[in-house]
Amino acid sequence: MASQKPRLTRELVLSAALELVDDEGLDALTMRRLGQVLERDPMSLYRYAENRAALLDGVSELVLNELAIFPSDPDWKAQLRRIAHDLRLLALRHPNVIPLLVTRPLSTPLGMRPLGTVRPLEQILALLIDAGFAPTDALHVYRAYYGFLYGHILNELQEYIVDPEENEALLRLGLHRLPAKDFPRLRALAPVLADYDGEAELDQGITILLSGLEAHLYRGVPATP
Amino acid sequence: MASQKPRLTRELVLSAALELVDDEGLDALTMRRLGQVLERDPMSLYRYAENRAALLDGVSELVLNELAIFPSDPDWKAQLRRIAHDLRLLALRHPNVIPLLVTRPLSTPLGMRPLGTVRPLEQILALLIDAGFAPTDALHVYRAYYGFLYGHILNELQEYIVDPEENEALLRLGLHRLPAKDFPRLRALAPVLADYDGEAELDQGITILLSGLEAHLYRGVPATP
């Protein structure tokens, strides 16, 4: 017969949860469904997460842990750029998790968030401070940077259609529903919308932002050598 | 006795829904609860919204309608700046709705969104194109702009604590929970985090972004006279 059930662990539970979310969306992640995937009674899950909410937090944490940050890199601009691209890829890998990443912190004060979700903040602060920024400026840079980054990801995911074949078709079909009178420019842009290069767009945006930050902020921070 | 129940309308239902969300959060918006507020059977709501999801969309739409955009203003930079501040205030007025605004489009292709939520896009495109941008560039500008804007709002709302008195206390209390070894910079920044001026931060960000865009994009677009 099938595999003898191995002992459950938090990691096991969370990664099963993540898989479920990746495959079938956030709503599919119910206690009962997850229990079923793990061949356990739903109630057993409460050993490894207090709530469903805590479970969601755990999934966020798990995903964010996929993001590598090297706070000791002296080339802060390159590092920020790389992180941005990494996070973008992460988002494309786990699009269904993004709502969690974006939404849960809104109802959780900084100090009570899962540590894994606060760590990137600390590490980027470290990166910037080590690169010569005053702590306060580092915070400002972080805010502008992360704000822009999350904004871009949300933007891109909004326009992202899963099936790359029907991509254009779906888009046009969608746009076709808009009243021509009220949405002329949008409809006219349909072809452009259809081939959206998120990577390039992000990269340009980061460039603009970084050079802008550099210009407007305190001097004395080394540019890329 | 009390008011004779007036006939229900979509507007009535939606604004009651919005009020409920504003007052008690998204989770409080259940069919039953809303029915109770309107002194109607929960089932009657289905005349005015197909689903709970559709109801949520309606609320998004209602909120976004509070945002005024004047696409004919020739001073696009000033207009974008003003819209940014307006949207920020809107977000602070309806913080509980923001998760909706940000999350629902992720699961709804452009063409199937409530018209009210697509209109800002159209109008900003109009604004930019009328100001002299090529349509494609207008789209790029829009993306960078709206991305940054939403990013900022999410950022600010994350750090926003409802009770302005306990503000600092709560923040410190929260940060106090973080292990000192792992989060030294973040903890050191507690005082700075406590007095966050979202308006200023947004304004600077917009400045950086707009001048950056202007510099990197096709010339021939008039700067503010």
Add this chain to the structure above:
DNA sequence: CGCGTAAAGTCTACATCGTAGAGCAAGTGT
């Protein structure tokens, strides 16, 4: 006026959800 039809609102019922609380089963230290 009245009556037939459509619209608005209600009632009942069901599947599904999160989770409390009591209990069972296997391992562990003494």
Add this chain to the structure above:
DNA sequence: ACACTTGCTCTACGATGTAGACTTTACGCG
């Protein structure tokens, strides 16, 4: 061999979204 802890299961409860049949109200037209 025995008490305890730890992992897991069972049963049960209240709440939710919503389908489908029903009743009530409003209204146009003879």
